[in-house]
Amino acid sequence: MIRTRFAPSPTGYLHLGGLRTALYTYLFAKKHGGKFILRIEDTDQEREVPGAVELIYQSLRQAGLPYDEGPDVGGDFGPYIQTQRKELYLPLAMKLVDSGAAYPCFCTKEELADRREKAEAQAPGQWKYDKHCLALSKEEAQRRMQSGEPYVIRQNVPLSGTASFEDALYGHVEAPCDTLDDNVLIKADGLPTYNFANVVDDHLMGITHVMRGVEYLSSTPKYNLLYAAFGWEAPTYIHLSPVMKDASRKLSKRYGDPSFEDLLAQGYVRDAVINFIALLGWSPGDEREFFTLAELVDAFDLKGLSKAPAIFNTEKLVWFNHEYISRMALEDYLALATPWFDQVLAGKGMDYRFLAQLMHTRTEVFDRVPDQVRFLAELPEYDTALYTHQKMKTNSDLALQTLLLARPALDALPEDGFTEEAVKAALMGLCEPHQLKTGQVMWPVRIALSGQASTPGGATEIAYLLGKRESLRRVDAGIAKLKQQGEA
RNA sequence: GGCUCCUUGGUCAAGUGGUUAAGACACCGCCCUUUCACGGCGGCUACAGGGGUUCGAAUCCCCUAGGAGUCACCA
Numbered sequence: 113m114i115r116t117r118f119a120p121s122p123t124g125y126l127h128l129g130g131l132r133t134a135l136y137t138y139l140f141a142k143k144h145g146g147k148f149i150l151r152i153e154d155t156d157q158e159r160e161v162p163g164a165v166e167l168i169y170q171s172l173r174q175a176g177l178p179y180d181e182g183p184d185v186g187g188d189f190g191p192y193i194q195t196q197r198k199e200l201y202l203p204l205a206m207k208l209v210d211s212g213a214a215y216p217c218f219c220t221k222e223e224l225a226d227r228r229e230k231a232e233a234q235a236p237g238q239w240k241y242d243k244h245c246l247a248l249s250k251e252e253a254q255r256r257m258q259s260g261e262p263y264v265i266r267q268n269v270p271l272s273g274t275a276s277f278e279d280a281l282y283g284h285v286e287a288p289c290d291t292l293d294d295n296v297l298i299k300a301d302g303l304p305t306y307n308f309a310n311v312v313d314d315h316l317m318g319i320t321h322v323m324r325g326v327e328y329l330s331s332t333p334k335y336n337l338l339y340a341a342f343g344w345e346a347p348t349y350i351h352l353s354p355v356m357k358d359a360s361r362k363l364s365k366r367y368g369d370p371s372f373e374d375l376l377a378q379g380y381v382r383d384a385v386i387n388f389i390a391l392l393g394w395s396p397g398d399e400r401e402f403f404t405l406a407e408l409v410d411a412f413d414l415k416g417l418s419k420a421p422a423i424f425n426t427e428k429l430v431w432f433n434h435e436y437i438s439r440m441a442l443e444d445y446l447a448l449a450t451p452w453f454d455q456v457l458a459g460k461g462m463d464y465r466f467l468a469q470l471m472h473t474r475t476e477v478f479d480r481v482p483d484q485v486r487f488l489a490e491l492p493e494y495d496t497a498l499y500t501h502q503k504m505k506t507n508s509d510l511a512l513q514t515l516l517l518a519r520p521a522l523d524a525l526p527e528d529g530f531t532e533e534a535v536k537a538a539l540m541g542l543c544e545p546h547q548l549k550t551g552q553v554m555w556p557v558r559i560a561l562s563g564q565a566s567t568p569g570g571a572t573e574i575a576y577l578l579g580k581r582e583s584l585r586r587v588d589a590g591i592a593k594l595k596q597q598g599e600a
Numbered sequence: 601g602g603c604u605c606c607u608u609g610g611u612c613a614a615g616u617g618g619u620u621a622a623g624a625c626a627c628c629g630c631c632c633u634u635u636c637a638c639g640g641c642g643g644c645u646a647c648a649g650g651g652g653u654u655c656g657a658a659u660c661c662c663c664u665a666g667g668a669g670u671c672a673c674c675a
Binding site: 119120121123153155156158159217221224235236237238239240262264266282285286287288291292293295296298299300301303305306307309310325326327328329330331333351353354356359360362388391392393395397398399401418419420421422423424425427428429430431432434438473474476501503504536539540549550551552553554555557558559562564565566567568569570571572 | 634637
């Protein structure tokens with residue numbers, strides 16, 4: 113039975129790199145009929161952000177990645193929050209002390225800083241803990257521990273040889289032991305460090321495959337020393353390349369890069385984000401690029417993972433989002449778009465359903481919608497140069513002429529029969545008798561109605577949305593504008 | 601600096617000794633068209649560099665360069 117885990121620390125919301133790790137971890141488990149587990153790594157109490165744990169639950173739920181075991185859903189391997197497992201770690205660390213794979217250390221931070229400074233003066237950048245406390249006799253160490261003196265427990269890394277492990281993606285990774293430090297396993301506050309808690313919990317929770325960021329790659333060889341000392345079997349490690357904002361910087365909250373939550377708030381749809389994220393650092397090996405979660409589960413394979421970092425390219429996300437939006441049912445679109453329409457059109461009595469039809473395939477990200485429809489609320493200031501369009505064969509003079517024709521044609525329509533079809537018939541009816549091409553009528557009218565070079569929908573749709581009165585008002589404004597210009 | 605990892609077009613990427621080196625986004629043309637968008641067609645741009653191995657290297661080996669990670673009582 114395959115068991116994977118996503119193990120974030122509660123320091124904030126779910127960033128996109130974390131989301132991708134969670135996704136891959138979920139996909140891998142589900143692909144193989146296994147379990148996906150959530151574990152909260154909160155051993156650094158100082159960094160913990162209140163409410164962050166709930167944020168993680170919520171994000172995972174919003175992302176559609178349900179976990180089979182976790183703090184809020186239970187499971188047979190709990191507790192799933194590390195601080196609640198506190199008592200587990202020290203006894204295990206003491207076993208390592210007994211076997212010589214670890215030892216208690218009483219050096220204070222000040223002493224350490226002092227020795228470090230001296231060592232750095234000799235050989236810059238070479239400092240490692242000097243195994244000072246390894247020399248203590250068992251009896252003395254025992255005595256000092258029992259006297260209540262603060263201590264930590266350090267891993268006793270051999271002075272020679274190499275430590276290594278097999279990464280499912282990066283292959284054989286090894287490091288010379290003499291470059292490895294005797295890291296702290298149990299901190300003075302009694303809580304385990306990340307590395308120790310990982311080893312212990314992954315084993316105790318029966319985790320078979322660990323997916324995590326490459327930043328842990330270089331500390332992983334040391335894990336195997338621990339597993340060997342315990343006599344435990346190590347899980348398979350799969351380190352994941354980072355998601356970058358550009359060639360040399362990781363996507364990060366600090367730099368204002370969006371979180372999953374932020375993207376949703378901006379009007380990206382969940383499935384588009386998931387689809388896009390899945391393809392950042394992983395490829396199905398064929399040319400498919402649209403995947404539902406279920407299809408991702410089916411297609412996921414470690415062979416498709418990329419070792420090189422991937423740059424988060426918003427343009428492609430926008431494209432995916434646009435595709436997802438275009439493909440959703442009109443009803444769904446209308447429901448999602450309504451609050452955005454309301455931002456500028458609330459109370460106008462606008463036919464949202466009709467507007468939705470126009471906007472449906474023209475929406476890239478919802479937060480751009482208000483700007484796209486704002487001209488419906490109020491006619492923007494515009495330049496009469498807009499009336500000139502080479503391909504439509506129009507210019508100011510001709511525009512004035514057609515607006516003067518369009519005005520009575522529109523006015524002839526009944527207020528309650530001012531439909532898109534009726535407007536279209538009325539305007540098209542002007543073409544033949546006056547020897548005008550369609551564009552020569554439609555272009556000037558649309559400009560007068562919208563004041564914009566490009567709009568969702570054409571002249572007739574906009575006229576309908578605006579209604580008779582407002583349409584006439586805008587046509588009149590256009591006529592006045594053109595006349596004034598003609599006189600000047 | 602030590603150790604570790606990475607390197608195909610602007611971006612995501614396929615490719616595991618023999619291909620005209622896929623595809624997508626973006627960009628640029630053209631077509632369609634009452635604007636825009638959609639759609640259709642076409643175009644541009646890549647194996648970091650240098651040595652090997654081989655009949656033959658994007659694919660294997662070495663070196664160089666560039667980038668990243670790590671070297672905490674943070675994860």
